[in-house]
Amino acid sequence: MVTITHIRAAADRIRDHIHRTPVLTGRSVDAWAGCRVFFKCENLQRVGAFKMRGASNAVFSLTDHEAARGVATHSSGNHAQALALAAKLRGVPAHVVMPTSAPAVKKRAVAGYGAVIHDCEPTLAARESTLERVVAETGAAFIHPYDDERVIAGQGTAALELLEEVPDLDLVVTPVGGGGLLSGTALTVAALAPRARVFAAEPTGADDAARSLAAGEIIPSVAPDTVCDGLLSSLGQRTFPIIREHVKGIWTVDDDATLAALRMIWERLKIVVEPSGAIPLAAVRANPAVTSGKRVGVILSGGNIDLEKLPWV
Amino acid sequence: MVTITHIRAAADRIRDHIHRTPVLTGRSVDAWAGCRVFFKCENLQRVGAFKMRGASNAVFSLTDHEAARGVATHSSGNHAQALALAAKLRGVPAHVVMPTSAPAVKKRAVAGYGAVIHDCEPTLAARESTLERVVAETGAAFIHPYDDERVIAGQGTAALELLEEVPDLDLVVTPVGGGGLLSGTALTVAALAPRARVFAAEPTGADDAARSLAAGEIIPSVAPDTVCDGLLSSLGQRTFPIIREHVKGIWTVDDDATLAALRMIWERLKIVVEPSGAIPLAAVRANPAVTSGKRVGVILSGGNIDLEKLPWV
Numbered sequence: 106m107v108t109i110t111h112i113r114a115a116a117d118r119i120r121d122h123i124h125r126t127p128v129l130t131g132r133s134v135d136a137w138a139g140c141r142v143f144f145k146c147e148n149l150q151r152v153g154a155f156k157m158r159g160a161s162n163a164v165f166s167l168t169d170h171e172a173a174r175g176v177a178t179h180s181s182g183n184h185a186q187a188l189a190l191a192a193k194l195r196g197v198p199a200h201v202v203m204p205t206s207a208p209a210v211k212k213r214a215v216a217g218y219g220a221v222i223h224d225c226e227p228t229l230a231a232r233e234s235t236l237e238r239v240v241a242e243t244g245a246a247f248i249h250p251y252d253d254e255r256v257i258a259g260q261g262t263a264a265l266e267l268l269e270e271v272p273d274l275d276l277v278v279t280p281v282g283g284g285g286l287l288s289g290t291a292l293t294v295a296a297l298a299p300r301a302r303v304f305a306a307e308p309t310g311a312d313d314a315a316r317s318l319a320a321g322e323i324i325p326s327v328a329p330d331t332v333c334d335g336l337l338s339s340l341g342q343r344t345f346p347i348i349r350e351h352v353k354g355i356w357t358v359d360d361d362a363t364l365a366a367l368r369m370i371w372e373r374l375k376i377v378v379e380p381s382g383a384i385p386l387a388a389v390r391a392n393p394a395v396t397s398g399k400r401v402g403v404i405l406s407g408g409n410i411d412l413e414k415l416p417w418v
Numbered sequence: 419m420v421t422i423t424h425i426r427a428a429a430d431r432i433r434d435h436i437h438r439t440p441v442l443t444g445r446s447v448d449a450w451a452g453c454r455v456f457f458k459c460e461n462l463q464r465v466g467a468f469k470m471r472g473a474s475n476a477v478f479s480l481t482d483h484e485a486a487r488g489v490a491t492h493s494s495g496n497h498a499q500a501l502a503l504a505a506k507l508r509g510v511p512a513h514v515v516m517p518t519s520a521p522a523v524k525k526r527a528v529a530g531y532g533a534v535i536h537d538c539e540p541t542l543a544a545r546e547s548t549l550e551r552v553v554a555e556t557g558a559a560f561i562h563p564y565d566d567e568r569v570i571a572g573q574g575t576a577a578l579e580l581l582e583e584v585p586d587l588d589l590v591v592t593p594v595g596g597g598g599l600l601s602g603t604a605l606t607v608a609a610l611a612p613r614a615r616v617f618a619a620e621p622t623g624a625d626d627a628a629r630s631l632a633a634g635e636i637i638p639s640v641a642p643d644t645v646c647d648g649l650l651s652s653l654g655q656r657t658f659p660i661i662r663e664h665v666k667g668i669w670t671v672d673d674d675a676t677l678a679a680l681r682m683i684w685e686r687l688k689i690v691v692e693p694s695g696a697i698p699l700a701a702v703r704a705n706p707a708v709t710s711g712k713r714v715g716v717i718l719s720g721g722n723i724d725l726e727k728l729p730w731v
Contacts (some may be wrong), residue, residue: 124443127442127462129437129440129462130437133530149442149687149688149689151445153688217446218639282701298597371725372690375462375691375721376688408688412685413730415725
C-alpha cells in the first residue's frame with residue numbers, strides 16, 4: 106500500500122533526475138475560471154509530462170541486478186518517453202511496445218531517448234502479447250504506466266511540491282485516465298492538506314472513471330472517443346481503491362470545453378499544454394458551485410502535442 | 419544615468435505588480451545549442467513580456483499628481499499592453515497610440531486592460547503626431563517604450579532575478595530592438611556578474627543596432643523586414659551609450675534560424691514564445707566560437723504571438 110512515506114522517499118530518489126516544475130498563476134485565467142488557480146506545470150517536466158516522476162521512481166527503485174536486464178512497457182505516449190529517459194539515465198535498456206497509431210511526435214521522442222520500439226497493432230490484446238514476448242526474450246522488468254505502486258508514489262511527488270509552495274489550497278484537481286496521477290495526488294493531499302478536497306476531470310467520451318466510482322467497481326474504458334489522448338485507459342487494481350477512498354468526485358467534460366481551456370492556457374499562460382492537461386481547468390470553470398472563489402491547485406499534466414496539428418488551426 | 423541602485427529600487431517598487439518568472443532549462447535544447455542555456459522566461463511575465471517590468475517601474479515612479487492625469491505611449495505591441503496594465507493597477511488612465519497594422523491579439527489585449535486606443539497610420543510621423551495630440555489634450559505622462567531611464571531600470575530587473583538564481587553565468591544574451599532590455603540587462607550584469615559577457619541578437623532584416631555599434635553612432639532602423647515584430651525600433655539616446663559601453667557584440671540572425679529556435683523552444687521547452695524572444699537562442703547556436711560549452715543566460719523576452727497564424731502552419 107502506498108503511503109506518504111513512499112511518496113517522500115520517491116521525491117528523494119528522483120530529485121536529481123527530474124525538474125522541480127514552476128507553479129504559475131494568471132489573473133486573466135483566474136477571471137475566466139472564477140477562482141484562483143495555481144498550475145503545477147508538469148508540461149514543463151522532463152519529457153513534457155508528470156510521467157517522468159513515476160517512471161524515474163520505478164527505474165531507480167530496481168536493484169542493480171534487476172535493472173541490468175532493462176525495463177519494458179506498453180504505452181501510447183508520455184509514459185513511454187519517460188521510461189525511455191529514466192532507463193537512459195540509469196544506463197539500462199528500455200523496450201517500449203507502441204501501437205502503430207501513436208502520434209509521430211511521441212514515437213520520435215521515445216526513439217530519441219534511445220529506447221527500442223516494438224510496434225504492435227492498436228489493440229489491448231496486441232499490446233499485451235507483444236509485451237509478454239519482449240519481457241520473455243529480454244528479462245526486462247515490466248513497468249506498468251500507472252497500476253504500479255512505485256509509479257503511483259512517484260506521481261504523488263508533483264502534489265508534494267505544489268503543497269510546499271502553496272500549502273493553503275481548498276481544492277486540488279487532476280485529470281484521470283488510469284489513475285496514477287490522481288491516486289498519487291490524492292494520497293499526498295490526504296496526508297499533508299487534509300482539509301483540501303481532491304477532484305478529477307475526465308472526458309465525456311471516456312468517462313469510465315466516473316462510472317467506476319458510481320458503480321463501486323472498475324468499469325473498463327471501451328471505445329473511448331476524445332481529443333484527450335492521454336486519458337483513454339481504465340482504472341487499475343491499485344489506483345481504484347485509493348481514488349474511491351480519497352477523491353470527492355469526478356467531473357466529466359466535453360471536448361469543446363477542454364479545447365477552450367487549452368486555448369486559454371496557451372494564449373494567456375503562454376505555455377504549451379496537451380488536451381489531457383487542460384481538462385482540469387475546463388472542469389473547474391464548469392463547476393462553480395464547488396470552485397467559485399476558491400484556491401484551486403491544478404496539476405497541468407503534460408505538453409506533448411503535435412505542433413503540426415493544433416486543434417484550432 | 420541608470421545604475422544598479424536604480425535597478426534594485428525598481429525591483430522593490432514593482433515586486434507586487436509583476437511575476438517572478440521561472441528560469442527553465444532543457445537537456446535537448448542544450449544539446450541543440452551546444453551549451454547550457456538558462457532561460458529567464460519573461461514570456462511568462464504578466465502581459466506576456468518583460469515590458470511589464472519597465473512600464474510598472476515608470477508608472478509607479480510618478481507622483482500622485484502626475485499619475486492622476488494618466489499615461490500615454492505609442493507602441494505596436496508589448497509595451498502598450500504593459501503600460502495599460504500598469505496604469506490599471508495604479509488606477510489611472512492609459513492612452514495608447516497604435517498603428518492600424520498592429521496584430522489583432524495585441525490590440526485586444528490592450529483594450530482588455532482598459533486602455534483607450536488611439537489609432538494611427540503605421541508611420542513614425544503619424545505615431546508621433548497622434549501621441550502629441552493625445553498628450554496635449556489629456557496631460558498624460560508620456561512613457562517611451564525604451565528610451566526612458568525608469569523603463570531601462572525596470573527592464574534590468576529580469577537579469578537581477580536571473581543572477582540571483584544562477585550567479586555563475588559566462589554569457590547573457592538578449593534580443594535588441596530599441597535597447598531597453600539590452601541596456602538594463604547590461605547594467606545589471608556589469609554590476610553583479612562582471613566576469614559574464616553580454617551579447618545581443620537582432621534580425622538580419624533589422625540590423626540597425628549592429629550597424630550603430632560599428633559606426634559609433636545611432637543608425638536609424640529603416641524599412642525593417644523580419645518576423646521579429648518586437649525588434650523593429652532604432653536604438654535610443656539613452657540606450658545606445660549603455661550598450662556601447664557594456665555589450666560585447668551584436669549577432670545578426672536570419673529569420674529561418676530564428677524560426678528554427680522558436681520551434682525548438684515550443685516543442686522541447688513547452689512554452690509559447692514569440693519570434694523576438696527566440697532570436698537569442700538562434701544566435702547562441704550560430705556562434706559556437708563564443709558559446710560552446712558555456713553557461714548562457716537568455717532573456718526569453720515575450721510570448722505574444724497570434725495563435726491563429728503560427729509561422730510553421
